[in-house]
Amino acid sequence: MIYPAIDLMDGGCVRLFKGDFDLRTNYDGAPTDVAASFAKAGAKWVHIVDLDGARTENAAQTDLIIEIAKSTPINVQTGGGIRNADQIAKLLNGGVSRVVLGSIAVTDPLTVMSWMDKFGADKFCLAFDVHINEAGVARPALKGWTQSASTDLLSIIKRYSAYDYGALLVTDIAKDGVLLGPNVELYRNLLARFPNAPLITSGGVGKLDDVKALKSLSPYGIIIGKALYENKFTLEEAITCSPSE
Structure with a gap:
């Protein structure tokens, strides 16, 4: 399944280069309109990141994300700066389908x-x-x-192996x-180690052949962001293309 991405900063759509907040590209179009266009193209999900929240560790775009969830016929998966149960409840009650937990899943697994x-x-x-x-x-x-965690990725994934979580998203920065x-x-390698993991891939897709290569692995999902905004191919092409052999 293809997950088109929306990264939010200051209420607008942006993309970062290798995660550097100083290397930011702004894109035209209201986030609600962008999400609606993704739904029209056939996407069932949209992946939304509150980059302001990720940077400050305090969710900043919650109301806008809820507006997107309520106004567009698409499932919203979102994260960035989520640090308490009240924030999670607000998002889920506001129509968000899945909450993304990043750093806190590493630093505070018991919570x-x-x-x-x-x-x-x-x-x-x-x-x-x-x-x-x-x-x-x-x-x-x-x-x-x-910063980088002292614990490696494989050990962290194993820690959550008893839970039937909705998705596992891994991005090579x-x-x-x-x-x-x-x-x-x-x-x-991750799918070989964790064959039942609902793995969503993210990062690096620049052409349709990249999508086909990832589809050949049969992951749970593929996130595509900048390539769509830069018109490298269409979302419809990404959704309908066949895996590479």
């Missing part, structure tokens, strides 16, 4: 697990934006991608916003 028990694990997407070191070890990034191809090997 996250308590939220899963409270709201239902299927209401959550665990999102890990990773730096990959020279040894090939992936470690989640923290604090708006400015080095690929994000670059349009030079996704880290297919990373996702292939």
Whole structure:
């Protein structure tokens, strides 16, 4: 399934280059209109990131995200700066289908697990934006991608193995916003290690062949952002294309 992405800053649609807040591109179009266009093109889900919230660790775009969820016929998966149960309840009650938890899923797993028990694990997407070191070890990034966790990605995923969460999102930060191809090997290895994980890939898609390569892995979902905004291909093409052989 294709998840077109909307990254929000200051109420508008933006994209970052390798997660750098200083390397930001602004795009025209109200976020509600962009989400509506995705739905019209055939997308069933949209992935929305509150970048202001991610940077400050305090959700800032909640009302706009709820407006999108209520005004467009598309399932909304969203995160960024979510730090308490009240924020989660507001989003879910406002029509959001799935809440994305990133840094806090690394730094405070017991709290996250308590939220899963409270709201239902299927209401959550665990999102890990990773730096990959020279040894090939992936470690989640923290604090708006400015720090790396001491615990490796595989160990963190295992920690949540008892929960039937809605999705597992992994982004290779080095690929994000670059349009030079996704880290297919990373996702292939993760699916081999965790074959039942509802893995959503993210980062690096720059052409339709990248989408086909990812589809060949049969992931749960594929997030596409900048390539759509830069008109590298259409959302309809991404949804309907066949996996590469």
